[in-house]
Amino acid sequence: MSTSTRILELLGLLHSRRHWGGQELAHRLGVSRRTLRRDVEALRELGYPVLTARGTGGGYQLGAGVVLPPLVLNEDEAAAAVLGLADVATGSHPVSADAAISAMAKLVQVLPARIRGRVGSLVNVAGERSSNGATIPDVSALTTIALACRDSDTVEFGYESERSQRATRTVQPHRVVSVEHRLYLVAWDLGRGDWRTFRIDRVSMPRRTGKRFAPRSLPLADPVEFVRSQLGAVPARYRVRATVWAPADQVRARIAHYGVVDPRSEGECTVEIAVESLDWVAFALCALDAPFVVHGPADAVAHMRAWSDRLARASAADEHGP
Secondary structure, eight states: OOHHHHHHHHHHHHHHSSOEEHHHHHHHHTOOHHHHHHHHHHHHHTTOOEEEEOSTTOEEEEOOOSSOOTTTOOHHHHHHHHHHHHHHHTTOSSSOHHHHHHHHHHHHHTSOHHHHHHHHHHHHHHHTTOSSOOOOSOHHHHHHHHHHHHHTEEEEEEEOOSSSOOEEEEEEEEEEEEETTEEEEEEEETTTTEEEEEEGGGEEEEEEEEEEOOOOOOSSSOHHHHHHHHHTTSOOSEEEEEEESSOHHHHHHHHTTTEEEEEEETTEEEEEEEESOHHHHHHHHHTTOSOEEEEEOHHHHHHHHHHHHHHHHHHHOBTTBO
16 A cells, blocks of 8 residues: 555544544554554644544544645635535435535534634525525534544533423434434433434534443434434324325425425325424415325314315305305
8 A cells, every 4th residue: 555545544544533542543554553653744744633642542533623634625615615515414405414414524623713613604694595494503513413423422412392491411422314304313312211313403512521332223223214203203283194296305395394205106295294283284285286185183184174165165255255
């Protein structure tokens, strides 16, 4: 392996994990500790801030940069790259949201503080241009959580759900996933002693505690399916099920944050919406401007029939009334 190839591999390893022991890192590269030290110095000369910890448990890790990494990016380009990755991470593009989150975490952690601050101030401006509300209000928070998932590092953060006031949660993060154009953290909640999902846009001031943990196995193998199952378990007075004859992407764009949409064919999908008001779900389905059938529950079917009768009378009424 050439020196340049080996240095690039070293850089990739430092990006992939928070901390490496010197012996383990040298073994992975197939070199001596002395050669490893030379390669680390070569990275530092290129502008990468590789930190060294000595003594028991010592090793190497990639620190926050004092200069831009040698990607030939100026400040504007670096900020644009992070914002672009943040947009892709919402899952609103036909590329991997997981890859975007991973790439964004790697880039943000080595950016100088002034550029990280600049990205934070710009993200809200960029978010206002989104047509479906799929925005990331805090890039630094997402990066912190993504890196904690990578390193199996316990995290504390403030969280406020629709049904409870803000409280501090301590979790063992498992995975960040994109479902219905929203980002969710799947984690083992230490306070509840169970798996939980958290909307990333409701997480505030996440902090890595440095307490490592052995990763657990999710109840479902697929994290996306697990999040979908949790969304389906949200308490609600009614859980309305319907078939809509329209492309799933088109339906998601209208009701993405209020229900789960599953495609059945190119022009057909099923919808499940958890609501307190049947009037609201009737309005939402009618506003789709597509044929649909409500399958249940019985109250929802009866409510739609009542709407149908009311609209039929309204269309038949003359100027003197019904």
